[in-house]
Amino acid sequence: MAGRIVLIPFSPRVAPGLVSAAAWRLMTEAGTVVHTGSADHPVLPYLDDVDVQIVVFDEQAAAHEIAADLIAQAEAGATVAWIAAQDGDGALAQALGERLAHGSDIELELLPGSYDLPGARVLDLVAVMDRLRSPGGCPWDAEQTHRSLVKYLIEEAYETVETIEDGSFDEPGPGRDALREELGDVLLQVAFHSRIAQEHPTDPFTIDEVAEGIANKLVGRHPHVFAGAGADTAADVEANWDRIKAAEKGRTSAVEGVPLGLPALMLADKLLKRANNSEIPLKLPNLPPELAGDATDTAGVGALLLAVTAHARSLGVDPEEAMRAAACDLRDQIVAREASRDAGVAG
Secondary structure, rough: OEEEEEEOOOOOOOOOOOOOOHHHHHOOOOEEEEEOOOOOOOOOHHHHHHOOOEEEOOOOOOHHHHHHHHHHHHHHHOOEEEEEOOOOOOOHHHHHHHHEEEEEOOOEEEEEOOOOOOOOOHHHHHHHHHHHOOOOOOOOOHHHHOOHHHHHHHHHHHHHHHHHOOOOOOOOOHHHHHHHHHHHHHHEEEEEHHHOOOOOOOOOOOHHHHHHHHHHHHHHHHHHHHHHOOOOOOHHHHHHHHHHHHHHHHOOOOOOOOOOOHHHHHHHHHHHHHHHHHHOOOOOOOOOOHHHHHOOOHHHHHHHHHHHHHHHHHHOHHHHHHHHHHHHHHHHHHHHHHHHHHHHHHO
């Protein structure tokens, strides 16, 4: 009775001691003949600990020669296990398939020795960045700094926004492929900055600490999910988020943490949101009723903003500068209202 040949690949992104139960059972089973072409395969010491005998082929052996040897053993009735190298030993798999394709009774099976966890491919990115920044890597990558990469971080974020706004990201095809690529470019920026931070002489940190920090932040900012707090609506969630964030940062003003470098319209929106969440009354310019009546949806508001922008240009006024000045005045008003409120409470 013919035996079988079982190819066992292992994920290089998983600790070598984490072996699937089925693979471990097969490799340690009496009667299984275990082979590999990788004398330094990380799983071998674990098998050696339980006295599994392993036949190690010379690394220079040709795939068709190894295939012939494994097939001969299987034809004699043996169960042959092959521990694949990190690249999967594709040439050997192809050689076996070609030899067994025509009428052989030998079964050729694939049994994963370990499985990638979600996010495991990020480890590949970390390894690539490490190689690029290390001696003998890429001269351009090696000379970059946090400051020199700022423009690329902004550029990749805007390109991602553009891809999303193109509107075809939700359907299989070029638009969705483009979104995946742009998100990868943004992720590269995180990995790049983290790798640079790792080299700091006195206060290094790695991408692991970056990931740990954001994971802890998300857990802490979502008590309605992780701690049994109440938040029935998205507005409740946002209010909780701002309150918890203010407490974490020790902030005493609604405007703290709002970057003044934001685009002017975004800055104004952020300040208005902060004031609303903090229940700070504001004195704002009145929109004429005839204009408000036309701006009742996204398209209407967009048209109104475009008209204002065109009007500013006709006057020779930079609309970005005008909006930024108004936003800065708004910020000052919020600070003054907070001071007045705090003085009233103290009195």
